[in-house]
Amino acid sequence: MPDRDQTASSRVCPKCGRRVPRAVATCRCGATVPADNSVPAVEVPEASSGRGSTLVIGVVIVAALGGIAYWTFTRPAPPSTQAVIRNPVGVPTATSRGGPQPQTASAEARAWDARANAKDIPVASDAPAAATPLAAPAVFSGSVEEMVDRVMPAIVLIETTAGRGSGFFVARDTLITNVHVVQNDSYVTLRRMDGSTINARVESRAPAFDIAILKVAQPSASQAVIPMASAHALKPGQEIIVIGSALGTLQNSVSRGIVSGLRTAGGATLVQTDAAVNPGNSGGPMLDRNGNVIGITTMGYKNAEGLNFGVAIDHARDLLEGRQTNVGSTGGLSDIQSQSRGSEADRQQQQGEQQFRAQIGQLAEAAQRIDAGWQRYRQQCYKDAISGSYDREWFAMLAPRGMPANASAGCSTYYNAMESDIKQFKDLMQRVTNDARRANVLPGTIRDALRANRLEFEWDR
Numbered sequence: 001m002p003d004r005d006q007t008a009s010s011r012v013c014p015k016c017g018r019r020v021p022r023a024v025a026t027c028r029c030g031a032t033v034p035a036d037n038s039v040p041a042v043e044v045p046e047a048s049s050g051r052g053s054t055l056v057i058g059v060v061i062v063a064a065l066g067g068i069a070y071w072t073f074t075r076p077a078p079p080s081t082q083a084v085i086r087n088p089v090g091v092p093t094a095t096s097r098g099g100p101q102p103q104t105a106s107a108e109a110r111a112w113d114a115r116a117n118a119k120d121i122p123v124a125s126d127a128p129a130a131a132t133p134l135a136a137p138a139v140f141s142g143s144v145e146e147m148v149d150r151v152m153p154a155i156v157l158i159e160t161t162a163g164r165g166s167g168f169f170v171a172r173d174t175l176i177t178n179v180h181v182v183q184n185d186s187y188v189t190l191r192r193m194d195g196s197t198i199n200a201r202v203e204s205r206a207p208a209f210d211i212a213i214l215k216v217a218q219p220s221a222s223q224a225v226i227p228m229a230s231a232h233a234l235k236p237g238q239e240i241i242v243i244g245s246a247l248g249t250l251q252n253s254v255s256r257g258i259v260s261g262l263r264t265a266g267g268a269t270l271v272q273t274d275a276a277v278n279p280g281n282s283g284g285p286m287l288d289r290n291g292n293v294i295g296i297t298t299m300g301y302k303n304a305e306g307l308n309f310g311v312a313i314d315h316a317r318d319l320l321e322g323r324q325t326n327v328g329s330t331g332g333l334s335d336i337q338s339q340s341r342g343s344e345a346d347r348q349q350q351q352g353e354q355q356f357r358a359q360i361g362q363l364a365e366a367a368q369r370i371d372a373g374w375q376r377y378r379q380q381c382y383k384d385a386i387s388g389s390y391d392r393e394w395f396a397m398l399a400p401r402g403m404p405a406n407a408s409a410g411c412s413t414y415y416n417a418m419e420s421d422i423k424q425f426k427d428l429m430q431r432v433t434n435d436a437r438r439a440n441v442l443p444g445t446i447r448d449a450l451r452a453n454r455l456e457f458e459w460d461r
Contacts, residue, residue, distance in 0.1 A: 147291040150224075151287065179206070211296065213319060229292035249453075250280070268312070269312035282299070298311050364453040391454040
């Protein structure tokens, strides 16, 4: 049915288009309705009171979308996202996301972009990355034991083709040792306190100061380092701590002494100390009370107790920071080294010690193989107690009345074969120890080496 003509009884709101009774002066939308009803009538179905509002909202949305489209197609183009981005590690760059390399980027820029994506190499600017920073000297208020515990992880045993020595980290990728430890090797093996090993490259040598600088290719972010102080501030009588791999086997041995004095030899400053130093300590750190390294253990006089030397750490710092140029083979430690060589008998003694330690190391490996056979014998043949106390229980076979009379019962063939091997081992030990005595190796040195390898026994009886 057609709508009823309402023009006579209502007026049209000029704002929202609703019909308003003539008796009402204000529309529901808040607009004032003119009395003359001059606005043309707009038919609005009474059942759809909200459609006018919906129409207005639709017009607004269409206008907004049009504005966005206009901005998108008319705004200036942004800078290329393929430009080289230099950022800290872990933030992907344009090239790392697979975008094509811009042809305008220089070779240097592309190289720095590759560095930015490499692991553990932060890049903060266009300037070349600086060398790994050295730790500043520290002041430590704890006990000596706590200080030693803190620096221990920074000290390593160095294994080379010529022998063993010591070294220590002064930066995450940088170590210091002696030239006479690495000798002519280009690469060495570092054995940490926990038994793990890594390789290091011999980056530079300064024979004048007996200092070698080593570099690690893949440094650990958690690597402990030792700060460097200065030897020139040392005073005679000041406490000093020496850590190194004594005899090349007793890793991270600690000794304590005092500064006996500062000496100069051929342009090198040396720290003289009475702290115990043994072969294998070479290249290890000399530390002050705060755990700062003040010297590098270098040498000691034979048959002169408490007369040991370390080259001042100042020379190593100069080398690392590019200030030292006198690194040749003349001068430096040559004066005091020539004095420390001693007589021909001293040289024979030193050679005898080196040979003795090498032979004892081989015999220790043979002793471990006998250990395995002895364990099988004890499990399967004889399980009663054996009298006496020995570094290795099978030494009882070499001691008078060390083994019970019934020890071979039920396993006589196995027992006799093992006894034969043990007697051959004894003959070798007698020969090695006698050769060491003829080379004037000190009894204390022989005893310490045997004890360190669990081979202490009266081999001559």
